[in-house]
Amino acid sequence: MTDVPSSTDHYPQRIVCLTEEPTEVLYALGEERRIVGISGFTVRPPRARREKPKVSAFTSAKIDEILKLEPDFVIGFSDIQADIARELIKAGVEVWISNHRSVKGILAYIRRLGAMVGAAEKAAAYARKAEQHIADIEAIAASxxxxxxxxxxxxxxxxxxxxxxxxxxxxxxxxxxxxxxxxxxxxxxxxxxxxxxxxxxxxxxxxxxxxxxxxxxxxxxxxxxxxxxxxxxxxxxxxxxxxxxxxxxxxxxxxxxxxxxxxxxxxxxxxxxx
Missing domain, CATH: 3.40.50.1980 (Nitrogenase molybdenum iron protein domain)
Incomplete structure (x- = not known):
């Protein structure tokens, strides 16, 4: 049976991920059903490449193909994707461009993205898992x-x-x-x-x-x-x-x-x- 959002789910239903990290996060949180398009560079998880259409590179995107997917939310990264974001915004699409560039920023990104799709608790748990992993590695390195x-x-x-x-x-x-x-x-x-x-x-x-x-x-x-x-x-x-x-x-x-x-x-x- 296909896992689809319920009628009471008011979070984004059709997400296009212009870079790899939002795809990896959403799959890790069990929210992959919301993804309708991904970056052509995506390799994690491997099944994402089989399941989702590839509609962007890093500095370019197939705007027409993205619009055909009727996304209600597009996620990108940094000023490098500003032109892509501009075209989509002009077409009436809601776009979130993150700009995190540190370990702390990555952890915050996971939590924010989870909250945006109604998975705040799962995202917080995933971020805590990453924080614990970091702490474990630091403890070993101290020796x-x-x-x-x-x-x-x-x-x-x-x-x-x-x-x-x-x-x-x-x-x-x-x-x-x-x-x-x-x-x-x-x-x-x-x-x-x-x-x-x-x-x-x-x-x-x-x-x-x-x-x-x-x-x-x-x-x-x-x-x-x-x-x-x-x-x-x-x-x-x-x-x-x-x-x-x-x-x-x-x-x-x-x-x-x-x-x-x-x-x-x-x-x-x-x-x-x-």
Whole structure:
């Protein structure tokens, strides 16, 4: 039997998610029946790609296709989707553009989105689960003999380092971002490293890569001029963090992304003990 909202359900019934994180949250809360369209980049949960039509990328969307779905609510992220939001608003669609860029912001986002679909209690419980997971990881990281210095690379041409929630998760997982001053910049163009030598001078112990839309190539990073002097390169501590679990400000980052980084730092610490 199809699970459909009752006639007394006054919350949004036909939601289009322009990015991945609202889809993941709504599925986690058991509210996926409300979703009628998703981002083409969506991979979590896997069944979402099979069940829902894909109507947007990150910087573009099929406005006509979205309107055909007759949405009563569209969810997007950041000023990057401002033009999409503008077109939909002009067409009479209600749009919510969130702009959360921190771990605290992700947790608040989960709670707000849950409240918007009448699932405030389930959302609060889900957020508490994430908070407990974060606390558990922090407690383990507190026992590290030494915290690795970490360089996170979000793109390679030009070199772009990680955004705020990534830097915060690195700290929670037990490392220290070597460019914390850059992480506060919301736009990628403001997180470009003008000189690759900055990374050499920062001497990271671990290099994490998540090249949005393409596979991270550790061997190419290690072959950069002068980078053989970097401890991470000398000891082979270069790792990929898959972009779907770290480059979206949603549950994936708080669970799988955090876990992936933490495992790397635990292994690195084991080498220090040895």
């Amino acid at each position: 590290f003999v030494r915290r690795p210095k970490v360089y996170f690379e979000e793109w390679d041409e030009p070199l772009i380092t990680g955004i705020r929630w990534v830097a915060e998760l690195i700290r929670i997982a037990g490392g220290d971002d070597v460019f914390p001053q850059m992480s506060g910049e919301s736009l990628a163009k403001h997180r470009i490293l003008a000189d690759a030598g900055e990374v050499v001078r920062a001497a990271p112990d671990v290099i994490l890569g998540s090249w949005c839309g393409k596979r991270f190539r550790p061997e190419r990073v290690a072959a950069r001029e002068g980078w053989d002097a970097i401890p991470a390169v000398r000891h082979g501590d270069l790792y990929e963090i898959k972009s779907p679990i770290i480059l979206q400000p949603g549950p994936a980052a708080l669970f799988d992304g955090l876990d992936a980084m933490h495992r790397i730092f635990v292994e690195w610490n084991g080498k220090q003990r040895g």
